[in-house]
Amino acid sequence: MSSGVDLEHVSIRFGNFTAVDDANLSIRKGEFFSFLGPSGCGKTTILRAISGFNEPTEGVIRINGADMRGIGPNKRPTALIFQNLALFPLMSVAENIAFGLEVEGVKYAERRRRAEELLNLIALPGQGDKMVSELSGGQKQRVAIARALAVEPQVLLLDEPLSALDLKLRQHMRSELRNIQQRVGITFIYITHDQGEALTMSDRVAVMSAGVIQQVGDGTSIYNNPQTAFVASFVGENNPFFGKVIQADNQYAQIKNKFGTLRGRNTQGLQEGDAAILFVRPESLSLVEGTNPPENSIESTVLSEEFEGHSIHIHLEGEGSKHIALSLSNDGVDTNMHVGDKVTICFDPDRAIVLPEGELADE
Numbered sequence: 001m002s003s004g005v006d007l008e009h010v011s012i013r014f015g016n017f018t019a020v021d022d023a024n025l026s027i028r029k030g031e032f033f034s035f036l037g038p039s040g041c042g043k044t045t046i047l048r049a050i051s052g053f054n055e056p057t058e059g060v061i062r063i064n065g066a067d068m069r070g071i072g073p074n075k076r077p078t079a080l081i082f083q084n085l086a087l088f089p090l091m092s093v094a095e096n097i098a099f100g101l102e103v104e105g106v107k108y109a110e111r112r113r114r115a116e117e118l119l120n121l122i123a124l125p126g127q128g129d130k131m132v133s134e135l136s137g138g139q140k141q142r143v144a145i146a147r148a149l150a151v152e153p154q155v156l157l158l159d160e161p162l163s164a165l166d167l168k169l170r171q172h173m174r175s176e177l178r179n180i181q182q183r184v185g186i187t188f189i190y191i192t193h194d195q196g197e198a199l200t201m202s203d204r205v206a207v208m209s210a211g212v213i214q215q216v217g218d219g220t221s222i223y224n225n226p227q228t229a230f231v232a233s234f235v236g237e238n239n240p241f242f243g244k245v246i247q248a249d250n251q252y253a254q255i256k257n258k259f260g261t262l263r264g265r266n267t268q269g270l271q272e273g274d275a276a277i278l279f280v281r282p283e284s285l286s287l288v289e290g291t292n293p294p295e296n297s298i299e300s301t302v303l304s305e306e307f308e309g310h311s312i313h314i315h316l317e318g319e320g321s322k323h324i325a326l327s328l329s330n331d332g333v334d335t336n337m338h339v340g341d342k343v344t345i346c347f348d349p350d351r352a353i354v355l356p357e358g359e360l361a362d363e
């Protein structure tokens with residue numbers, strides 16, 4: 001029997017508009033699973049369907065194997081945390097945490113004991129008597145998590161819970177959330193449009209675009225082996241080179257475009273004649289020294305240079321590609337590059353991937 005959360009052919013429509021299109025996936029019990037995608041791609045709609053606030057138009061959602069059709073939000077073993085926390089400002093921290101237990105009729109002493117246990121879990125021991133207004137943003141966030149965990153859900157659903165926090169706190173809360181999830185061991189389903197958040201916290205990520213789940217995998221496979229042009233361009237920075245496949249086997253594909261020919265890994269079975277995009281990341285490009293250009297060389301012109309401490313980001317323009325980003329690690333020596341300089345860059349074919357032509361993520 002399956003455990004965790006299963007989506008089987010789930011489509012959700014509002015009138016003629018399809019917000020989620022035939023989603024199929026199995027989220028494992030105890031997994032930290034994220035839905036990642038741009039605004040409006042259907043993440044919240046999926047989360048609301050799992051929690052029971054809206055019903056799929058088609059398909060089935062199962063939690064721990066049980067069909068959730070017709071089962072209301074408060075009958076499901078889920079709890080939902082929003083970006084807007086909605087803690088009760090006139091209640092103490094402990095009362096906030098124990099609110100759900102009070103609704104369930106749990107006695108005061110037991111509520112207090114459980115609140116203290118959860119305060120330990122969220123690293124705020126002994127702070128139950130404080131008022132919510134006395135807490136920092138990150139502490140409030142942790143209290144909201146404790147309040148959701150108090151009713152012992154099997155699945156915690158988190159809708160962009162960190163987006164209202166400032167950058168530093170957000171980064172700190174990523175590891176806090178991951179720690180809490182590992183300590184309680186329940187399934188966390190997290191939605192975000194922030195790829196850093198998704199990649200650092202999750203066991204696996206589903207990347208979505210326009211209602212469609214494009215790829216499901218762990219952070220490394222999503223970053224190193226994107227299966228679609230959308231995933232390649234949405235997750236991390238990537239340079240696209242458009243062209244037609246002129247030669248392909250089951251390892252590599254070679255495309256032809258204004259630069260000449262470029263070769264990269266052929267993971268999607270492209271064949272001669274297919275319209276394709278070769279993607280190569282800024283950190284996989286290097287400068288060609290000397291006069292003998294190797295395979296996968298591209299002539300370009302320096303547009304700008306940004307010093308970022310550990311690395312130097314260089315923007316280039318090449319024929320047929322308005323913008324190429326190159327990232328060099330800072331070895332302490334001046335790059336000696338100037339705007340307008342002509343440079344040749346190249347890449348190892350094993351560090352580039354050729355994918356079927358498709359929609360790119362917006363900049």
Ligand SMILES: Nc1ncnc2c1ncn2[C@@H]1O[C@H](COP(=O)(O)OP(=O)(O)OP(=O)(O)O)[C@@H](O)[C@H]1O
Binds near residue numbers: 014037193
């Ligand atoms: N109740 C509704 N009626 C009509 N359209 C809706 C409704 N709820 C959502 N939508 C539409 O469905 C699409 C997906 O919305 P959803 O809130 O799931 O996106 P999202 O990926 O969570 O975006 P964001 O990151 O901005 O919250 C949007 O185009 C939205 O306008």
